[in-house]
Amino acid sequence: MSAIVAIVGRPNVGKSTFFNRLIQRREAIVDAVSGVTRDRHYGKSDWNGKEFSVIDTGGYVVGSDDVFEKEIDRQVELAIEEADAIIFMVDVETGVTGMDEDVAKLLRRVKKPVFLAVNKVDNAKRAEDAVEFYSLGLGEYYTLSSINGGGTGDLLDALVEELPDVVEEKSELPRFAVVGRPNAGKSSFINALIGEERYIVTDIAGTTRDSIDTKYNRYGFEFNLVDTAGIRRKSKVKEDLEFYSVMRSVRAIEHCDVCILMLDATRGFDGQVENIFWLAQRNHKGIVILVNKWDLVEDKETNTIKHYTQRIKKAIEPFTDVPILFVSVLTKQRIFKAIETAVEVYNNRNRKIITRKFNEVMLPIIENYPPPAYKGKFVKIKFCTQLPTPYPQFAFFCNLPQYVREPYKRYLENKIREEFDFSGVPITVFMRKK
Numbered sequence: 001m002s003a004i005v006a007i008v009g010r011p012n013v014g015k016s017t018f019f020n021r022l023i024q025r026r027e028a029i030v031d032a033v034s035g036v037t038r039d040r041h042y043g044k045s046d047w048n049g050k051e052f053s054v055i056d057t058g059g060y061v062v063g064s065d066d067v068f069e070k071e072i073d074r075q076v077e078l079a080i081e082e083a084d085a086i087i088f089m090v091d092v093e094t095g096v097t098g099m100d101e102d103v104a105k106l107l108r109r110v111k112k113p114v115f116l117a118v119n120k121v122d123n124a125k126r127a128e129d130a131v132e133f134y135s136l137g138l139g140e141y142y143t144l145s146s147i148n149g150g151g152t153g154d155l156l157d158a159l160v161e162e163l164p165d166v167v168e169e170k171s172e173l174p175r176f177a178v179v180g181r182p183n184a185g186k187s188s189f190i191n192a193l194i195g196e197e198r199y200i201v202t203d204i205a206g207t208t209r210d211s212i213d214t215k216y217n218r219y220g221f222e223f224n225l226v227d228t229a230g231i232r233r234k235s236k237v238k239e240d241l242e243f244y245s246v247m248r249s250v251r252a253i254e255h256c257d258v259c260i261l262m263l264d265a266t267r268g269f270d271g272q273v274e275n276i277f278w279l280a281q282r283n284h285k286g287i288v289i290l291v292n293k294w295d296l297v298e299d300k301e302t303n304t305i306k307h308y309t310q311r312i313k314k315a316i317e318p319f320t321d322v323p324i325l326f327v328s329v330l331t332k333q334r335i336f337k338a339i340e341t342a343v344e345v346y347n348n349r350n351r352k353i354i355t356r357k358f359n360e361v362m363l364p365i366i367e368n369y370p371p372p373a374y375k376g377k378f379v380k381i382k383f384c385t386q387l388p389t390p391y392p393q394f395a396f397f398c399n400l401p402q403y404v405r406e407p408y409k410r411y412l413e414n415k416i417r418e419e420f421d422f423s424g425v426p427i428t429v430f431m432r433k434k
Contacts, residue, residue: 003052003163004250006083008107010099013091014119017146019056044282047156052163053250055083077106082251085113085162087155088138092118092126096135104136113162116141117155122148173215174346176339177226177256179280181272184262185292188329190225193339221339223346226256253279257349258286258342258424265293265326269312281319284391286345286424288323290338295328318410321417323424345424351392353420355385358394361419362412366396369411374403382434393428401431 007015022045045054080086088107090100107114118130121143133141142158144151178186194216216225253259259280263273280287289312297304305326313320323341327334362384371379381398394416398404409429416427 003084004055004082005052005085005087005159006055006057007087007089008057008103009089010097013089014146015056015089018089018119019054021146021149021152022054047160050160050163053254055250080110080112083112084164085115085159086110087115087117089117089119090133092121092130096132100136104138108137114138115155115159118143119146121145122150174223174258174343175226175256176223176258176260176342177252178260178262179252179276180262181264184264185329186262189262189335192329192332192335193225221343223343226252250279253283253285256285258288258346260288260290260338260342262290262292265291265297269315274315277316281426284426286349288325288338288342288345288424291324291326292329294326295331295333319426321423348422349391349425351420351422353386358386359384362415365415371404371408374405377403379403392422392425393430395430395432397432397434399434401433404431
């Protein structure tokens with residue numbers, strides 16, 4: 001679990017460039033995974049050993065500056081509400097504008113760390129020009145250049161000092177978060193599980209505002225349900241429901257073990273659902289995909305489920321080892337199968353393979369199909385082990401780790417999945433020097 005940092009500001013000040021620079025600090029985030037590059041709005045980064053999620057609010061605005069002027073207050077307020085710290089970015093080239101002053105007015109009332117970042121400062125003259133941003137009343141500012149990275153270190157040093165120290169909480173019970181687009185059936189799913197009979201032992205206030213862990217025990221399943229369905233202050237956010245649901249999903253995913261990703265069968269696995277899927281994957285959470293409202297799909301044939309499943313798996317390549325269930329919350333069709341599957345995925349995420357057994361299985365596979373020679377060099381893998389991390393990560397020790405290409409790492413991952421059950425769980429493979 002990590003803190004959330006929101007980057008706010010008007011359009012064209014360099015928020016997205018800075019955001020991309022942050023998330024590219026970790027190679028695991030910028031690998032060639034389908035869907036990752038499409039997701040410009042949120043990602044993970046780390047600095048000085050402290051990990052945090054980053055949200056670029058700019059990507060949620062469509063249209064001209066005039067459209068943004070009408071929406072900027074709502075966008076910034078929503079970001080402020082969910083974030084642990086805010087980076088307010090301005091542009092030294094244009095100086096202080098009316099929109100900058102509007103955002104600053106909102107931020108001066110915030111009781112959270114706010115960092116004023118003056119972008120596009122790449123020479124001494126511009127550093128002098130940045131002095132005018134003192135007029136925004138936010139105190140000290142940080143000069144930087146998003147394009148070449150100059151000055152970002154000082155800002156990030158100050159940022160991580162203010163972020164709360166959060167650790168991966170190990171609950172005795174699994175924590176399942178129901179996430180997805182608005183109107184996909186999340187509330188109905190939760191009500192179907194804990195509804196009229198109220199199989200609730202206790203309501204525990206979560207570590208964040210509005211995140212409630214509901215303890216659930218029924219049919220032999222016991223877990224904490226991270227309820228993200230209830231959205232506060234609906235009157236204020238109805239125009240920004242999509243943006244708000246993403247902010248809530250980020251927070252919920254950070255706090256769970258398994259994400260139950262719910263989508264509307266009549267809308268399909270669209271870009272918004274895909275974004276949430278990749279966010280869960282990059283956070284190393286277990287994932288179960290529920291296709292809800294299956295009873296509303298007309299003209300179903302023998303192969304309809306098969307074709308629908310293939311379309312989803314195509315969108316989530318190469319991480320296709322994910323359970324996909326077709327449910328109807330309204331008729332309670334397969335909802336308890338969904339919980340049973342989520343428990344299985346939770347167990348898979350916590351599976352530990354003893355080193356001796358892992359070597360006995362994997363070394364013969366590697367011997368039969370060793371890494372291809374690269375630049376005339378032959379890679380020899382001598383030993384492998386599962387790392388002692390909260391989610392499945394594996395290290396393979398060899399003579400030339402730098403020559404092992406991504407396709408071979410994916411081959412090893414696929415073989416691990418064939419031999420051991422890690423369905424629904426992201427796996428990371430590292431090559432290390434022997």
